[in-house]
Amino acid sequence: xxxxxxxxxxxxxxxxxxxxxxxxxxxxxxxxxxxxxxxxxxxxxxxxxxxxxxxxxxxxxxxxxxxxxxxxxxxxxxxxxxxxxxxxxxxxxxxxxxxxxxxxxxxxxxxxxxxxxxxxxxxxxxxxxxxxxxxxxxxxxxxxxxxxxxxxxxxxxxxxxxxxxxxxxxxxxxxxxxxxxxxxxxxxxxxxxxxxxxxxxxxxxxxxxxxxxxxxxxxxxxxxxxxxxxxxxxxxxxxxxxxxxxxxxxxxxxxxxxxxxxxxxxxxxxxxxxxxxxxxxxxxxxxxxxxxxxxxxxxxxxxxxxxxxxxxxxxxxxxxxxxxxxxxxxxxxxxxxxxxxxxxxxxxxxxxxxxxxxxxxxxxxxxxxxxxxxxxxxxxxxxxxxxxxxxxxxxxxxxxxxxxxxxxxxxxxxxxxxxxxxxxxxxxxxxxxxxxxxxxxxxxxxxxxxxxxxxxxxxxxxxxxxxxxxxxxxxxxxxxxxxxxxxxxxxxxxxxxxxxxxxxxxxxxxxxxxxxxxxxxxxxxxx
Numbered sequence: 314x315x316x317x318x319x320x321x322x323x324x325x326x327x328x329x330x331x332x333x334x335x336x337x338x339x340x341x342x343x344x345x346x347x348x349x350x351x352x353x354x355x356x357x358x359x360x361x362x363x364x365x366x367x368x369x370x371x372x373x374x375x376x377x378x379x380x381x382x383x384x385x386x387x388x389x390x391x392x393x394x395x396x397x398x399x400x401x402x403x404x405x406x407x408x409x410x411x412x413x414x415x416x417x418x419x420x421x422x423x424x425x426x427x428x429x430x431x432x433x434x435x436x437x438x439x440x441x442x443x444x445x446x447x448x449x450x451x452x453x454x455x456x457x458x459x460x461x462x463x464x465x466x467x468x469x470x471x472x473x474x475x476x477x478x479x480x481x482x483x484x485x486x487x488x489x490x491x492x493x494x495x496x497x498x499x500x501x502x503x504x505x506x507x508x509x510x511x512x513x514x515x516x517x518x519x520x521x522x523x524x525x526x527x528x529x530x531x532x533x534x535x536x537x538x539x540x541x542x543x544x545x546x547x548x549x550x551x552x553x554x555x556x557x558x559x560x561x562x563x564x565x566x567x568x569x570x571x572x573x574x575x576x577x578x579x580x581x582x583x584x585x586x587x588x589x590x591x592x593x594x595x596x597x598x599x600x601x602x603x604x605x606x607x608x609x610x611x612x613x614x615x616x617x618x619x620x621x622x623x624x625x626x627x628x629x630x631x632x633x634x635x636x637x638x639x640x641x642x643x644x645x646x647x648x649x650x651x652x653x654x655x656x657x658x659x660x661x662x663x664x665x666x667x668x669x670x671x672x673x674x675x676x677x678x679x680x681x682x683x684x685x686x687x688x689x690x691x692x693x694x695x696x697x698x699x700x701x702x703x704x705x706x707x708x709x710x711x712x713x714x715x716x717x718x719x720x721x722x723x724x725x726x727x728x729x730x731x732x733x734x735x736x737x738x739x740x741x742x743x744x745x746x747x748x749x750x751x752x753x754x755x756x757x758x759x760x761x762x763x764x765x766x767x768x769x770x771x772x773x774x775x776x777x778x779x780x781x782x783x784x785x786x787x788x789x790x791x792x793x794x795x796x797x798x799x800x801x802x803x804x805x806x807x808x809x810x811x812x813x814x815x816x817x818x819x820x821x822x823x824x825x826x827x828x829x830x831x832x833x834x835x836x837x838x839x840x
Contacts (some may be wrong), residue, residue, distance in 0.1 A: 314504075314702045316612055318451070318565070319348075320348045320350045321348050321349050321350065322346060322349070322350070322351050323350055323351055324350065324351050324352045324353075324354065324373075325344070325345055325350045325352070325353050325354070325825060326354045326355075326356055327341055327342065327353065327354070327356070328355075328356050328357065329389075330357070330359050330616045331357050331358055331359040331360060331387030331390055331481055332357050332359075332360065332361070332364050332365075332368075332387070333361070333364070333384070333386065333387055334364065334506070335360070335364045335367065335368060335399060336462050336615030337452075338355060338368070338372075339368075342355075342368075342371060342372060342465060342542065342712070343372075343745075345720045346405075352372075352373035353372040353373055354372065354374045354375075354376065355368055355374070355375045355376065356372060356375075356376040356377075357376070357377055357378070358377075358378045358379065358391075358772075359378065359379050359384075359387060359390035359391070360375070360377050360380060360384070360827055361380060361381075361384035361688070362380040362384075365377045365380060366525075367523070367603065368709045369591060369682075371521075372427065372691040374535045374694050377634060378826070379722075379826055380592075380717050380722055381719065381722040381755070383444070383723070385714025389722065390722055391646060392755050392804070396661050404553055404735045405671040405682050409468075413704075414573040415431075419485050419571065420583040421781075422778055422797075422799075422800035423578055423778055423779075423781035423782050423783075423804070424782075425779060425796055425799065425800045425802075426779065426782050426789060426797045426800055426801070427782040428451055428785070428796055428797065429789060429790060429795050429797045430782055430784055430788065430789050431683070431787060431788045431789075432786070432788075433468075433783065433786050433787050433788040433837055435467065435471070435480055435760045435786060435839075436463070436464055436465070436467070436469075436745070436786050436837050436839045437468050437472060437475075438543060438788040438837065439470075440475065440479070440541070442478070442788060443472065443475060445481075446741060446743075446790070446834065446835055447737065447741060448740070449474065450702060450736075450740060450741045451701070451702045451703070451736065451739045451740075452683070452687070452702070452703050452706070452736050452739060452740045452741070452742045453476060453482070453688070453702075453703075453731055453740075453741070453743065453744075454705040454706050454707065454712040454728065454729055454732060454741070454742050455469045455472060455473070455704060455705065455706055455712065455743045456705075456708060456712035456713065456742075456743060456744045456745055456830065456833075457706075457707075457709060457712070457745050457751045458468065458708075458709050458744070458745050458746050458747060458808060458810060459508065459522075459708075459747075459767075459809075459810035459811070459814070460521065460524050460708060460753075460754070460810070460811055460812050461523060461524075461752045461753030461754050461762075461810075461812070462747065462750070462752055462753075463527075463646060464528060464747075464750075464839045465747075465838070465839070466530065467529050467598060467837070468745070468803060469528075469745075470529055470532070470533040470705060472531070472541075472743075473485060473704045474533075474536065476702075477552050477704075478540070480557065480702065481550075481699065481702055482552065482702040482703065482704050483550045483552045483553070483690065483701055483702060483703075484552060484553045484554075484555060484686060484697075484701060484703040484704070484706050485552065485553070485554050485555070485701075485703070485705075485706060486555045486557050486683055486686060486704070486705050486706070487523055487554070487555070487556055487557065487705075487706040487707070488524075488554070488556075488558055488679070488706060488707035488708060489517070489556035489557070489558055489565065490517075490519065490523070490556050490558050490559075490560055490561035491555070491556040491557075491558070491559075491561055491565060491649055491650060491653050491682070492516065492556070492561050492564045492565055492568050492650065493516035493518075493519075493525070493556060493561070493564075494525075494554055494555050495555065495556065495646055496513055496516040496536055497513045497514060497516070497554045498553045498554045498555055498623045499513075500512075500513035500534065500538060500540045500702070501537040501541055501551075501552070501553065501554050502541060502551055503538070503541065503542070505547070506640075509535075510531045510532070510534040510538065510596050511531055512533060514526045514530065514531060514534065514557045519560065519561075519774040519793075520755075520758070520812070521755065521757050521762065523753050523762050524590070524812065526535065534554065534607040535565060537552055537554060537754035540552060549796065550694070550695075550698050550826075553690075555682075555686055555772055556677040557678075557682045557683060557707070557728075558675070558678075558679065559653050559656050559657045559660055559675060559678045560599065560649075561653060561657065562591070562599040562602070562654060562657040562658065562661065563591065563599070565583075565651070565653040565654045566588045566591065566650075566654050567663045568646070568647065569584055569588075569621065569625070569647055570585055570588065572640070572646070572647035572650075573625075574593060575606060576632045576682060577628065577631075577632065577802065580624065580628065581626070582627075584621055585622075587617040587618075587620060588614075588617065588621065588654075589622045590612065590614035590617045591614050593605070593612065599657060599660075599661040600659055600661060601721060601738040601797075602658075602662075603661025603662045603664055603665060604665060604699070604756055606661075606662050613662065615658055615659065618654050618658045618765075619655055621654070621655075622651040622655045623646075623654055624656070625648055625651045626648065626651075627645060629648070632644050641692075641693060642693075645685075645689045649682065649685065652681075652685075654680075656674065656681075659674060660674045660678070663825035667727050669723050669724055670718075672725055672726075673724070673725060673816065676711060676726050676727055676728050676808075677726065677731070678731065679707070679711070679736070680700065680728050680731040681729045683705065683723035683728070683732070684735065686703065687701050687703060688699075690703075691704055695777075700804050703836055705728070705732075707728060707809075708809070708811065709726045709745065709746075710727070710809045711727050711729065711813075712728065712729045712742055712743070712744060712833075713727060713729050713744055713827070713832040713833055714727065714742060714744060714832050714833075715727040716730055716831070717731045717827060717828040717829075717830075717832040718807075718825060718826065718827045718828070718832060719826040719827075720780075720825060723777045727738075729832075729833075731756055741834045741835050742832075742833045742835075743833060743834065743835050743836070743837065744832065744835075744836045745802040745836070745837050745838075745839070746775065746776050746779060746807075746808070746836060746838045746839075747767065747774060747776065747839050748769060748770050748776050748777070748779070748780035748810065748837070748838075748840045749766075749767050749768065749769045749770070749840075750766075750767050751765065751766055751767060752767050752814055753765075754763050754810060754811075754812060754813055754814035755813055755814075756779070756813065756814075757813060758812075758813065758816070760813075761789065765814050765816065766816070767814070767816075768819060770808060771806060771808075771819070771820060771824060773805055773806055774805055774806045774808060774824065775805045775806070775807045775827060775829050775836075776838075777810055778800065778805065779836070779838040779840075780838075780840055781807040782838075784838075784840070785839075785840050786837075786838065786839045786840065787837070787838055788835060788836075788837050789801070789837075789838065790834060790835050791829060791831075791832075791833050791834055791835055791836065792831045792834065798830055800829070801829045801830040802828060802829075802830040803828075804826055804827070804828050805826070805827060805828075805829065806820075806824040806825065806826055806827070807821055807824065807825065807826075807827040807829070808831075809824075809825065810823055820823060
């Protein structure tokens with residue numbers, strides 16, 4: 314029964330639980346414009362990008378927390394779309410929030426986190442903390458919030474050394490191409506032709522080379538060779554270094570043919586004939602092949618890639634006529650290269666079908682490779698050595714559980730989610746974060762590596778919350794029951810810097826919504 318508000322000369326903020334076509338919001342905007350307000354702002358938690366773009370040209374500002382793609386419905390954009398009664402709203406409005414409660418005598422979210430944070434100098438938690446977190450887990454995924462930060466790489470290497478020496482981990486699987494990483498694997502096992510760790514890393518030629526050809530990885534690879542040398546004298550299991558990624562389409566074809574040349578020249582000739590299908594694409598550019606195959610400008614080589622994989626698998630027992638672990642390892646290496654060719658072929662065609670499609674194909678391949686590697690190492694174990702245990706090195710956006718992020722609404726998966734689903738309690742996910750600093754990154758794909766300043770984290774981000782604890786480097790457990798769980802289970806934005814960093818569009822380019830308590834089992838923050 315109240316009269317209409319007088320909004321003339323005032324800023325009006327229009328809110329809704331989300332927009333689809335935006336027709337009701339358009340009616341509200343048109344009605345309000347007749348009253349000549351000073352400005353109109355639309356603020357909603359979810360809407361299609363096209364609707365937001367349309368309103369941006371009509372009102373003074375549009376604030377949209379998320380723009381799921383594809384946009385199915387407003388309700389589908391929420392983790393919990395349960396209806397809220399008026400009494401609930403009144404109760405919530407009358408209760409001070411934890412974000413603004415220090416004045417009311419309650420600890421702030423940063424205080425709650427600080428209360429459970431454990432100092433981790435250089436990003437490395439105390440041994441007893443790591444021991445408690447890892448337990449009997451067989452798969453530990455350790456992330457990074459950028460691909461070009463020395464501190465993340467250094468801390469991850471030190472944690473991995475501890476896992477190898479104290480928890481029996483015997484493989485490192487990186488977000489790297491299978492052939493390039495296997496060259497490193499041969500070196501750390503005392504095999505191959507490389508005489509130094511730096512030589513072993515020269516296989517990493519593809520952009521971005523700095524991800525793996527850097528001083529931290531070089532020193533870790535050198536340490537791994539030294540560690541395995543000790544294992545050879547005391548009977549312990551050596552530790553290998555492997556790649557999980559699938560970008561090595563043409564390189565993996567070469568490795569399959571090279572392997573068959575040594576064990577079955579006739580099969581090598583058949584492999585060359587099949588893989589010749591890819592010769593019509595530009596050099597070794599998988600993306601050029603995918604574009605041509607996807608849009609009919611060139612033939613698809615799917616059948617040839619599948620046939621070659623099947624033949625190699627069919628003849629596997631024949632190729633193992635040479636007994637011993639080296640023959641078993643080389644066959645496995647060749648089989649994984651053939652699988653990589655098959656999956657890379659599908660990936661490069663699929664990348665033109667949509668971002669989520671290609672992302673999922675890539676992460677599924679990495680998860681598939683992880684499982685195959687675990688099975689292979691178990692098969693090669695000697696009596697009394699116990700099951701294989703693997704450390705995974707990848708970006709937070711792969712390591713974190715996608716179900717705790719906004720990308721899940723798009724149907725996007727991650728290796729972390731797939732690992733949790735497959736291994737359950739035998740899996741741990743650890744994320745890294747930072748507030749500010751510098752990063753090695755490019756401005757566009759294939760660009761020159763630059764040292765860029767990382768802007769201070771945005772308000773409302775998990776990085777800002779961790780920064781406000783005032784601690785320089787610390788570990789935070791994310792498990793339920795922690796006194797900080799109330800702060801960590803709140804949906805916040807989280808930053809992800811890949812090989813490209815665009816500070817000028819940082820909110821759109823590098824942030825997405827996350828629920829930290831469910832995304833990782835623990836986080837390590839280096840401010």
